[in-house]
Amino acid sequence: MVTKKPDATRRSERSRRAILASTRELIVELGYAKVSIDAIAARAGVGKQTIYRWWPNKGAVVFDSVLELSADPSGAVAALPDTGDLAADLRLVMRATVAEFADPAFEAPIRALNTEIANDPDLATLYRERLAAPVDEAKKDRLRSAQRAGQLDADADLDLVLEVLYAPLYQRWLLRTGPLTESYADALVAAALKAFGAS
Amino acid sequence: MVTKKPDATRRSERSRRAILASTRELIVELGYAKVSIDAIAARAGVGKQTIYRWWPNKGAVVFDSVLELSADPSGAVAALPDTGDLAADLRLVMRATVAEFADPAFEAPIRALNTEIANDPDLATLYRERLAAPVDEAKKDRLRSAQRAGQLDADADLDLVLEVLYAPLYQRWLLRTGPLTESYADALVAAALKAFGAS
Amino acid sequence: MVTKKPDATRRSERSRRAILASTRELIVELGYAKVSIDAIAARAGVGKQTIYRWWPNKGAVVFDSVLELSADPSGAVAALPDTGDLAADLRLVMRATVAEFADPAFEAPIRALNTEIANDPDLATLYRERLAAPVDEAKKDRLRSAQRAGQLDADADLDLVLEVLYAPLYQRWLLRTGPLTESYADALVAAALKAFGAS
Amino acid sequence: MVTKKPDATRRSERSRRAILASTRELIVELGYAKVSIDAIAARAGVGKQTIYRWWPNKGAVVFDSVLELSADPSGAVAALPDTGDLAADLRLVMRATVAEFADPAFEAPIRALNTEIANDPDLATLYRERLAAPVDEAKKDRLRSAQRAGQLDADADLDLVLEVLYAPLYQRWLLRTGPLTESYADALVAAALKAFGAS
DNA sequence: CAGTAATCGAGACGGTACGTCTCGTCTTGGA
DNA sequence: TCCAAGACGAGACGTACCGTCTCGATTACTG
Incomplete structure (x- = not known):
């Protein structure tokens, strides 16, 4: 806070x-x-x-x-699902993000938050530490699990993987440069796995 | 205007x-x-x-x-370099973008513009039509050339390719979530080509 | 002008x-x-x-x-009636003034003119010379005729006489301090003649 | 207020x-x-x-x-002097008014007030009630005293008497139609007493 | 259980900026 | 050559908020 x-x-x-x-x-x-x-x-x-x-x-x-x-008031962050099928799990999570961005009750405040963050480096740091970092860590846990399972390149920069997955979604939403659909989420998952999936 | x-x-x-x-x-x-x-x-x-x-x-x-x-007042947009080496050409262009984001004389006004666009759908449309679309088209021309040269998957969704390339850069810059370096630009090019490069 | x-x-x-x-x-x-x-x-x-x-x-x-x-464009000013009965003639003229002040088509512009004059000494001078002086002179002609007829004190200061007659009317109108009626006009004529009438 | x-x-x-x-x-x-x-x-x-x-x-x-x-903040208004000599008392008071009109520190604001009043009936009413009425009442008290002393016509309309006394002064000041001197004040007192003095 | 100190709702305050209106000047294009 | 139309620099208008400040009136720890 x-x-x-x-x-x-x-x-x-x-x-x-x-x-x-x-x-x-x-x-x-x-x-x-x-x-x-x-x-x-x-x-x-x-x-x-x-x-x-x-x-x-x-x-x-x-x-x-x-x-x-x-945020959960306790600061705890739910772990991502881990069914063993990385692609399916990522599709699930990304589709949920798409749904969130479509709900005006979430959309408007989050847009406001992004405006604040973009223009105030201190808030950006705070946001990164309090909200983004824990969530990203949960996501990276799932990716590490995939690395151990041989579904993801063991050398992959996990931050980069997350960015390739989420940044296109985020950009489309923030700048309204294109439709946010489930198939778009799926396409991003496919692209990321192609780029970083175990060879 | x-x-x-x-x-x-x-x-x-x-x-x-x-x-x-x-x-x-x-x-x-x-x-x-x-x-x-x-x-x-x-x-x-x-x-x-x-x-x-x-x-x-x-x-x-x-x-x-x-x-x-x-913008060039005439509305013309410079074509991207086309040396025949897609990876090299993209690295060049993306590194130029990184440099632009590092220059305060560009950084501040462009940040202001993004704040406006994010909160005003009409301006977003205008921005897309006047500025983003021509530039994106120039970039896609280079990608199409690469498709003809067999360096890029012929079926690739070029908008998606551009997003995978640029959105991570844009996000890092806007939210200050990480350093913008030339090696980061190179990594994005590598990831995109791995995802969409001709098999 | x-x-x-x-x-x-x-x-x-x-x-x-x-x-x-x-x-x-x-x-x-x-x-x-x-x-x-x-x-x-x-x-x-x-x-x-x-x-x-x-x-x-x-x-x-x-x-x-x-x-x-x-104003008459020629600058000419109509002479006052002179029936030989000063009181009657003055009552006629003053009642006409009362009527003029009651007509919105005259009232509003004249009020505007007075606002200008009160706040601009140059316009005041111009007003006095172009409009007030000729009219006052016509009125004083009638008073001089009355002096010759022995109806008005021969020593009377005619400017003062006009002021005693008209200023109360003007003040009531401008500041809306009381009703403007024909009987009020008559009372002013009576007072002025008592003050300045031949003894 | x-x-x-x-x-x-x-x-x-x-x-x-x-x-x-x-x-x-x-x-x-x-x-x-x-x-x-x-x-x-x-x-x-x-x-x-x-x-x-x-x-x-x-x-x-x-x-x-x-x-x-x-205005006195308490709303009280000083009574006029009453030496028993009406003419002398009135001359004193009118000369004081002449002096007030000659002082720029009073002149300018009072002129502004008159401009407002002339163009706003509501302010005119307020002015009459708050400021003019009490002062006029004080003046009329002095005139009533004169009536009791047989120095003023017992039937005289006291409002009219005040207007004949003050309106010429006011008009000369507001429209700058003539000089404001002590002898002018005296002449007005003389005229008013001739018009309304006990016969 | 009273005393006291901080927080509370309320809202006036000195300011800054808004977006509109009018002033008096300057410019342009058609008659 | 004139003049209507109207853009211009300037600046006041009255409104909306900012962030600070004072008020009593709770409210909840402390002695």
């Missing part, structure tokens, strides 16, 4: 949740650019100072509100 | 150029978020109304200012 | 009349404060430059437009 | 005084027409919203600023 800590024990959990929920709602309703701190405070039934006491700026509030949407 | 047309023939070319140049300068100096229409007008020695007469909002001005940076 | 004189011979009488008429119409329709040069030009079917060529600013246009409303 | 009331208890007295003082200063320095809300806010060291929060428009600010100049 991005919150500062004046005396965190006294903090009102009620207000915290109301602020983050209102933020997500407003992002979906108005779009990221038109969300204001004033509007968040009003919707959450909270004084503006209560927001500024715990977050330094709008970006941080948006960041946390989206983080809460995606 | 994004300009509206009250009476485009009377338009002052002098003001137009001053506005777009000032916009680019301010993006580099202050960062996209802190650029204001007031500041652009003041720097350009122009009334605010002259900006609002021709562009609907800040996003459109930024869009055009960056477009002018990248 | 307030007009400048670049080459008054070339001046388009048609435009001049359209401008002044449009000005009066707009004052009545919108109130003085909301009348703009742009609106006058548009209504008159005239370029803005044609206005600025002949008048220095909005005040001057308003001034001339109201002047034309009140 | 003309102020609106969002939460008048929290209102900053410091800002209120700074705004009204700055307004008066700017009127004297620049003249009414050239005073802008921006300039008032800047001079007062105040945000524009603080002005718009409490006053609906420039006229209301000017109105209040001049009101504060003239």
Whole structure:
């Protein structure tokens, strides 16, 4: 989380949740650019100072509100399925990502988050550490399992593999440069396995 | 361009150029978020109304200012080198992209442009049509040449090939998730050719 | 008139009349404060430059437009009635003034004119010379006739007499401090004659 | 006062005084027409919203600023002198008015106030109730005392008496139609007493 | 269980920027 | 050659938010 800590024990959990929920709602309703701190405070039934006491700026509030949407509060990340069939497992996971990007309740806040990250290197670091790294690690665990099973090149740079898999999907979504379909997800899996699959 | 047309023939070319140049300068100096229409007008020695007469909002001005940076006014796009060695040619082009992303005078405005595009579907369409499509077509011309030369799978989806090549680079740059080096560019070329190279 | 004189011979009488008429119409329709040069030009079917060529600013246009409303173009001023009965003649004239102030088509432009005059000493002088002085002189002619007839104190300061007669009427109208009725006009005539009537 | 009331208890007295003082200063320095809300806010060291929060428009600010100049905050109005000599007392008071009109620090703001009042019936009503009525009542008290003393016609319409006394002075000042001197004040007193003095 | 200290909702504050409107000047193209 | 049409630089308008600040009024630890 991005919150500062004046005396965190006294903090009102009620207000915290109301602020983050209102933020997500407003992002979906108005779009990221038109969300204001004033509007968040009003919707959450909270004084503006209560927001500024715990977050330094709008970006941080948006960041946390989206983080809460995606993350398990314990910080734990679910492992990827491992049926032994790498291609099938990746197709499953990538198709789930496609579905997520199609849901406006996820789409709008995540787009907002990406806007923040793209323009604020500090948030980018935070995002990488708190959210991306654990998820990527889970994915890489599955890839390592595939390497041991001889389904993936043992020398493959796993970060690169993930990028070849996910970056095209991400780019299409963010810039709306093409349709996001299940067959597109499948094609990416096929390409990645061709590039990095055990010979 | 994004300009509206009250009476485009009377338009002052002098003001137009001053506005777009000032916009680019301010993006580099202050960062996209802190650029204001007031500041652009003041720097350009122009009334605010002259900006609002021709562009609907800040996003459109930024869009055009960056477009002018990248685009040949005639709309022509340089063809990619074609030495006969696909891998070498792609490495050259991708390394050039890496270099561009490292130059602050390009980096900042292009980041601003991407922020606009990600949050405005209309600008995204415009961007695709005016800037991305011609460039992509030039790249695909080179790939088709490689297909004819038997260096690339004749059935390959060329859009997918371009995405596998460029999207990882773009993602690393936009989200700052990793270093952009020449060897990274080379690795992407290698992966793509492995995935789509003629068998 | 307030007009400048670049080459008054070339001046388009048609435009001049359209401008002044449009000005009066707009004052009545919108109130003085909301009348703009742009609106006058548009209504008159005239370029803005044609206005600025002949008048220095909005005040001057308003001034001339109201002047034309009140003044005989020849500069001649009708003499006051002289029936030999000063009180009756004055009552007639003052009642006519009351009626004029009650007519919105006169009221609004004259109020605009007074606003201009109150805030611009130069226009005040011009107003005094071009419009007020001749009218006052006609009124004083009638008073002199009354002095000769022994109906008015021979030593009376005629400017003061006119002020005692008209200023209360003017003040009530301008500041809306009281109703403007015929009996009020009559009361003013009675008071003035008591103050200045031949003893 | 003309102020609106969002939460008048929290209102900053410091800002209120700074705004009204700055307004008066700017009127004297620049003249009414050239005073802008921006300039008032800047001079007062105040945000524009603080002005718009409490006053609906420039006229209301000017109105209040001049009101504060003239009015005792308690609303009390000094009684006129009553030496028993009506003519002498009136001359004293009218000469004081002449002096006030000659002082630029009073002249400019009061002229601005009159411009507002002449063009806004609502402000005119407010002016009459808050400022003019109490002062007029004080003057009429003195006139009633004179009636009891047999120095003024017992039937005289006191409003009319005041108008005959003051309106000529006001008109000369507002339209600059003549010099404002002590002898002019004296002449008005003489005329009024001749018209309404006890026979 | 009272005292007290921090957080809370509320909202005014000094500011910055917005997008619109009007001013008075300058430019262009058709009559 | 004139002039309507209208773009231009300038700058004020009134609004929306920013992030800070003061208010009482809870609220929850501490003595």
